[in-house]
Amino acid sequence: MSTLRTSQKDAYGLILEAIDSGVYRPGDRLVESDLADRFGVSRTPIREALQRLETQSLLTRDGRSLIVASLDHNQMAELYAVRTELEGLAARLAARHATAEEVQVLQEMVEADRARIDDPHALARANRRFHTQIHLASHNRFLVQQLDLVHRSMALMATTSLAAQGRGVTALAEHAKIVDAIRRRDEGGASGALRDHISQAFVTRLKLDSEARSDQ
Incomplete structure (x- = not known):
């Protein structure tokens, strides 16, 4: 359980840092499998991190895809x-x-x-x-x-x-x-x-x- 929590925290932090540093910019599509490969994390914590970021309005839906949100x-x-x-x-x-x-x-x-x-x-x-x-x-x-x-x-x-x-x-x-x-x-x-x-x-x-x- 402790390892799972650590993976979830790491996945969230890694994606957030990538958005903050401009690796992923407003409008960019985020794909679970691509993120898992990029950060060396399994897809389950990646999925949970994406859900958390969506809840915080940092990601938004474009059809079935999640993209980095932008501000009007x-x-x-x-x-x-x-x-x-x-x-x-x-x-x-x-x-x-x-x-x-x-x-x-x-x-x-x-x-x-x-x-x-x-x-x-x-x-x-x-x-x-x-x-x-x-x-x-x-x-x-x-x-x-x-x-x-x-x-x-x-x-x-x-x-x-x-x-x-x-x-x-x-x-x-x-x-x-x-x-x-x-x-x-x-x-x-x-x-x-x-x-x-x-x-x-x-x-x-x-x-x-x-x-x-x-x-x-």
């Missing part, structure tokens, strides 16, 4: 609205509860990301780690769980907003402002800085989507 304009706006509120709360709580060591890690992350400015995909991965660190620094397990669900849904966007021209530089400056507020225990400032950061990311996302539609 309204869904994306709804997701960003929820993310803004939850991220703002995480920053506020981080300013209240973060340890000196956690603040140091955040500062070091910002400095390390300066070397990734010209690599949007590496910067996107680092960005996820940065936000996760703020979530953990909030020291609120229920908030962390909800933000984890939100960030999984962010994987359903075909491109990263950090791929936009100049966005990496401005995003990094926004990160530095957030960390500075957390360091100073400025709860309102940290919350406001992170909410502004998400708002600018949303504006960039809308512009990217508009450009993609005009190119079709």
Whole structure:
């Protein structure tokens, strides 16, 4: 039984990571046998992982097939609205509860990301780690769980907003402002800085989507 649970957890995590990293993109069809071969896992845990991902709306049905879900304009706006509120709360709580060591890690992350400015995909991965660190620094397990669900849904966007021209530089400056507020225990400032950061990311996302539609 323990081995079965481990296989189920591994299959779910492997598929989720593949979606998050762009191996499988919105609209891609996921086939049990192909996934089992790719990840070296039997079809039973793969099937159960797919059912779980469908329940979480990360996969959707196209006839009898399961495909990676995509977000329309309204869904994306709804997701960003929820993310803004939850991220703002995480920053506020981080300013209240973060340890000196956690603040140091955040500062070091910002400095390390300066070397990734010209690599949007590496910067996107680092960005996820940065936000996760703020979530953990909030020291609120229920908030962390909800933000984890939100960030999984962010994987359903075909491109990263950090791929936009100049966005990496401005995003990094926004990160530095957030960390500075957390360091100073400025709860309102940290919350406001992170909410502004998400708002600018949303504006960039809308512009990217508009450009993609005009190119079709």
